Amino acid sequence: MASTVIETTALTKVYPGRVTALDGLTVSVAPGVTGLVGANGAGKSTLIKILLGLVPPTTGQATVFGHDCQTSGEAIRALLGYMPEHDCLPPDVTATEFVTHLGRVSGLPPTVARERAAESLRHVGLHEERYRLIGTYSTGMKQRVKLAQALVGAPRLMLLDEPTNGLDPAGRTAMLELIGRIGAEFGISIVVASHLLGEIERICDHLVAIDGGRLLRADSITSFTQASQVLAVEVEEGLAQLQAELAARGLSATAQARMLLVPLGGDDTYDVVRDCVAALALPLCRLEQRRHQVEELFRDGEEFQHA
Amino acid sequence: MPDAGVQAQHQAGGVIHDLGYRGYDGPRLGRVPIVKALTWHSFRSAFGIGRGVKGKIVPVLTFVAMCLPALVNAFAVARGNARLFGYDVYTPSLRVALVTIFIAAQAPELVSRDLRSRVLPLYFCRPLRRGDYPLAKYLAMTGALLVLIEVPLLLLYVGTIASARNGSAVWHETRALIPGLGVGLMWAVLFAAIGLVLASFTGRRAYSTGIVAISCVLTFFLALLLIQAEGGQSATTTGARIAGLFSPFTILDGVRVWLGGDAQAGLVADPGRYGPLYGVLAVVVLAACLGGLAARYRKASQS
Amino acid sequence: MTTIELRNVSRWYGNVVAVNDVTMSIEPGVTGLLGPNGAGKSTIMHMIAGFLPPSRGELTIGHGSSWRNPDVYRQVGLVPERDSVYAFLTGEQFVVSTAKLHELPDPAAAAARAIALLDMAEAADRKIATYSKGMRQRIKVAAALVHDPEVLLLDEPFNGMDPRQRLHMMDLLDKLGSEGRTILFSSHILEEVERLSGTIQVVVAGRLAASGDFRAIRRLMTSRPHVFTVRSSDDRLLASTLIRGTPIAGTLIRDTSAGRPAVTAVELTRAGLQVRTSDYGAFCRDIAVLARDHDIRLREVLPADESLESVFAYLVAD
Numbered sequence: 001m002a003s004t005v006i007e008t009t010a011l012t013k014v015y016p017g018r019v020t021a022l023d024g025l026t027v028s029v030a031p032g033v034t035g036l037v038g039a040n041g042a043g044k045s046t047l048i049k050i051l052l053g054l055v056p057p058t059t060g061q062a063t064v065f066g067h068d069c070q071t072s073g074e075a076i077r078a079l080l081g082y083m084p085e086h087d088c089l090p091p092d093v094t095a096t097e098f099v100t101h102l103g104r105v106s107g108l109p110p111t112v113a114r115e116r117a118a119e120s121l122r123h124v125g126l127h128e129e130r131y132r133l134i135g136t137y138s139t140g141m142k143q144r145v146k147l148a149q150a151l152v153g154a155p156r157l158m159l160l161d162e163p164t165n166g167l168d169p170a171g172r173t174a175m176l177e178l179i180g181r182i183g184a185e186f187g188i189s190i191v192v193a194s195h196l197l198g199e200i201e202r203i204c205d206h207l208v209a210i211d212g213g214r215l216l217r218a219d220s221i222t223s224f225t226q227a228s229q230v231l232a233v234e235v236e237e238g239l240a241q242l243q244a245e246l247a248a249r250g251l252s253a254t255a256q257a258r259m260l261l262v263p264l265g266g267d268d269t270y271d272v273v274r275d276c277v278a279a280l281a282l283p284l285c286r287l288e289q290r291r292h293q294v295e296e297l298f299r300d301g302e303e304f305q306h307a
Numbered sequence: 308m309p310d311a312g313v314q315a316q317h318q319a320g321g322v323i324h325d326l327g328y329r330g331y332d333g334p335r336l337g338r339v340p341i342v343k344a345l346t347w348h349s350f351r352s353a354f355g356i357g358r359g360v361k362g363k364i365v366p367v368l369t370f371v372a373m374c375l376p377a378l379v380n381a382f383a384v385a386r387g388n389a390r391l392f393g394y395d396v397y398t399p400s401l402r403v404a405l406v407t408i409f410i411a412a413q414a415p416e417l418v419s420r421d422l423r424s425r426v427l428p429l430y431f432c433r434p435l436r437r438g439d440y441p442l443a444k445y446l447a448m449t450g451a452l453l454v455l456i457e458v459p460l461l462l463l464y465v466g467t468i469a470s471a472r473n474g475s476a477v478w479h480e481t482r483a484l485i486p487g488l489g490v491g492l493m494w495a496v497l498f499a500a501i502g503l504v505l506a507s508f509t510g511r512r513a514y515s516t517g518i519v520a521i522s523c524v525l526t527f528f529l530a531l532l533l534i535q536a537e538g539g540q541s542a543t544t545t546g547a548r549i550a551g552l553f554s555p556f557t558i559l560d561g562v563r564v565w566l567g568g569d570a571q572a573g574l575v576a577d578p579g580r581y582g583p584l585y586g587v588l589a590v591v592v593l594a595a596c597l598g599g600l601a602a603r604y605r606k607a608s609q610s
Numbered sequence: 611m612t613t614i615e616l617r618n619v620s621r622w623y624g625n626v627v628a629v630n631d632v633t634m635s636i637e638p639g640v641t642g643l644l645g646p647n648g649a650g651k652s653t654i655m656h657m658i659a660g661f662l663p664p665s666r667g668e669l670t671i672g673h674g675s676s677w678r679n680p681d682v683y684r685q686v687g688l689v690p691e692r693d694s695v696y697a698f699l700t701g702e703q704f705v706v707s708t709a710k711l712h713e714l715p716d717p718a719a720a721a722a723r724a725i726a727l728l729d730m731a732e733a734a735d736r737k738i739a740t741y742s743k744g745m746r747q748r749i750k751v752a753a754a755l756v757h758d759p760e761v762l763l764l765d766e767p768f769n770g771m772d773p774r775q776r777l778h779m780m781d782l783l784d785k786l787g788s789e790g791r792t793i794l795f796s797s798h799i800l801e802e803v804e805r806l807s808g809t810i811q812v813v814v815a816g817r818l819a820a821s822g823d824f825r826a827i828r829r830l831m832t833s834r835p836h837v838f839t840v841r842s843s844d845d846r847l848l849a850s851t852l853i854r855g856t857p858i859a860g861t862l863i864r865d866t867s868a869g870r871p872a873v874t875a876v877e878l879t880r881a882g883l884q885v886r887t888s889d890y891g892a893f894c895r896d897i898a899v900l901a902r903d904h905d906i907r908l909r910e911v912l913p914a915d916e917s918l919e920s921v922f923a924y925l926v927a928d
Contacts, residue, residue: 039772052432074434082432090424104344105433107335154331168646168798186328195772198801278902283894287911298773
């Protein structure tokens with residue numbers, strides 16, 4: 001069993017008109033749920049097309065589960081489930097028919113396709129609705145159908161492109177939970193391409209950030225969200241007083257919006273803060289060690305190329 | 308990684324089954340069964356099966372209309388007349404009209420629908436080759452046209468031999484039928500390609516229908532006008548002989564005559580020594596359409 | 611400084627009531643317009659922009675109604691959700707043409723300024739058809755800003771933008787809001803709305819469900835107990851202290867009044883101690899004191915459902 005799911009080596013794609021979509025991308029994607037972030041347009045979608053074996057790279061190599069994307073496209077596509085970003089559902093068929101049909105096109109025998117279609121629709125949470133025409137579905141239901149068709153072929157890897165696009169907050173939460181469950185319980189590796197760093201932090205184990213066709217950074221999420229040496233303290237009132245009291249005890253805190261950021265010298269900083277708050281009888285509504293965020297990569301990093 | 312299959316947890320007197328996700332380790336079918344499945348699915352769409360009543364109106368009515376001459380013939384023969392129509396031409400103008408209507412209505416159903424709903428990436432991300440999708444569509448459309456064209460011919464045949472007096476009449480009919488089926492096959496093969504490639508330009512059904520219909524009708528009338536201008540079907544001028552090259556219907560009719568058919572029964576003037584030109588052009592048009600179709604979907608798979 | 615006022619505004623299409631008796635007031639600064647899909651947010655925005663008249667009720671921007679009032683059009687910029695740009699124009703041409711439609715004295719300069727504000731100067735001479743989704747969004751915003759409007763309405767402005775573009779847009783809206791413009795934007799990404807503005811208007815099924823600062827809205831939800839997650843050096847001791855209250859000397863009576871937290875439940879979980887309390891303020895006041903008195907180190911005190919995400923979920927569920 002391969003320990004990496006996707007592996008690219010100096011992958012380069014130059015389109016006619018000298019548009020460089022990928023420029024020497026070398027990255028290894030481990031099993032689990034991986035987030036794929038990058039500037040709009042060229043890099044990410046080109047990478048997906050190359051992995052699906054639809055577009056050959058100009059130079060370099062890409063493999064999925066050890067199969068080369070250029071020579072073994074069909075074998076790879078048999079192992080892959082893909083959920084495109086755009087609307088891709090015909091309005092005049094039912095979800096059951098559609099997913100069953102795509103199951104057949106994935107190479108499943110007829111009865112297996114029917115059964116797996118029913119199961120996939122159940123797993124994504126579509127019940128009686130599956131017998132209605134897709135044209136009558138809400139955005140959330142349509143996204144679920146897209147996910148079900150990616151699941152029906154029993155993939156080992158799923159590529160999800162902006163899966164929460166167009167969903168309202170409740171729909172987003174439901175979709176993220178579903179994806180998390182698939183990654184954790186179904187034993188399927190997932191690559192989620194998304195612009196929403198918050199949701200990537202929520203559900204992904206790893207992150208691959210692409211910038212201008214090149215790798216910006218690839219690491220586990222925990223390395224991006226490591227604890228910083230800053231303690232955030234929020235009180236409902238009396239922020240200035242608290243700042244002064246902390247300063248009197250030797251801790252210089254900076255105010256940021258409704259919070260105070262206190263440098264964490266050691267474990268006793270917690271006690272000092274607690275004691276100051278207690279002494280001033282202030283209402284403490286938040287106390288936490290700040291973590292770094294994936295977003296910081298984009299605040300300080302190099303300029304993204306505009307697609 | 309969770310266990311596949313059913314896991315029962317036994318409590319005293321009770322069982323909880325694991326309804327979690329199951330993978331699939333069973334056999335996976337190769338390209339041929341997949342293409343067959345896609346072809347069958349498309350063939351059904353060509354007749355509006357699985358699409359509700361509205362989708363069936365045009366294909367069914369066209370088919371019924373195409374069968375009517377055969378039915379009329381059956382009655383006529385039963386009354387002692389000779390067979391009314393030739394197997395190789397059937398009723399030429401009706402056939403031109405009905406084939407045009409069928410491909411104008413149904414080719415968009417096969418290809419424009421998928422383009423409009425942007426579902427193609429879901430096909431191309433599956434274990435098919437790029438060319439398999441247009442291949443399946445083409446086979447389906449050819450099959451649909453074969454039904455539309457050949458079944459009426461078979462009905463004509465059956466209706467005629469039902470009133471046949473002896474075995475040699477039946478044999479005579481059978482020998483006449485075979486070339487007719489051959490002509491029908493040519494029509495199916497060529498017009499499936501023409502209809503699909505024209506319809507594959509756009510996802511808007513109305514435009515596709517329009518493009519197919521107008522292309523067929525305009526070229527057909529152009530050819531007819533040219534033939535008339537040159538003196539009609541019995542004319543022997545060069546102009547008359549090559550006038551049929553301007554429309555696929557007349558090209559195929561020219562091929563039919565070149566291969567031994569009767570010119571007067573059909574649409575064109577006798578091509579004479581230009582016969583081979585008709586054959587070549589038919590092949591060229593077919594190749595161009597199929598090539599165009601393949602190119603169209605190669606581009607679509609990469610976008 | 612312009613305030614948008616809606617008074618008993620309704621909008622219906624035949625039997626479908628898209629907006630149902632909404633009264634709201636949108637002050638200068640940045641306000642988030644939230645709601646499930648199909649709740650009527652776009653309809654409200656289009657009415658404010660003057661594209662639709664209300665079926666009933668009054669809608670004023672500043673002092674004028676927005677329906678068929680050209681003066682008001684000068685004050686308002688709308689960035690609609692749908693793609694509404696001519697793809698065959700270049701970005702610059704599009705913004706300049708919008709400037710001309712507004713009859714600005716120097717369309718080219720105004721366009722250049724707006725384009726620079728959105729950081730689109732490099733791509734401005736390319737056809738819009740070649741733009742990515744995020745770039746199209748930005749050029750739409752540039753066109754909406756070219757006439758320097760007092761009021762800016764944005765329908766899902768962050769849709770399709772990559773992280774860097776989102777941060778840039780948020781900074782821009784923040785700046786514009788602090789300049790005194792009235793900015794109303796709708797979004798489903800609540801983390802970003804929370805960051806940009808505490809003031810929200812929540813629309814559910816055509817009706818106004820809540821408005822104001824979401825933290826204040828949360829306080830109003832008294833039927834829902836507040837949940838906190840606490841991690842400390844001794845969760846169990848802290849839990850029992852929170853639950854017990856203070857014994858009155860010499861008796862077995864527990865005095866749970868007078869400053870002790872109104873804690874209704876504590877649960878020890880892997881994430882720490884989960885505390886449910888009906889009195890948010892009392893808990894906040896007492897937690898540090900209690901921890902100090904029992905010599906417990908507090909490592910983390912987190913409100914579990916004070917975020918905009920939670921508030922919104924509660925509002926929509928009701």
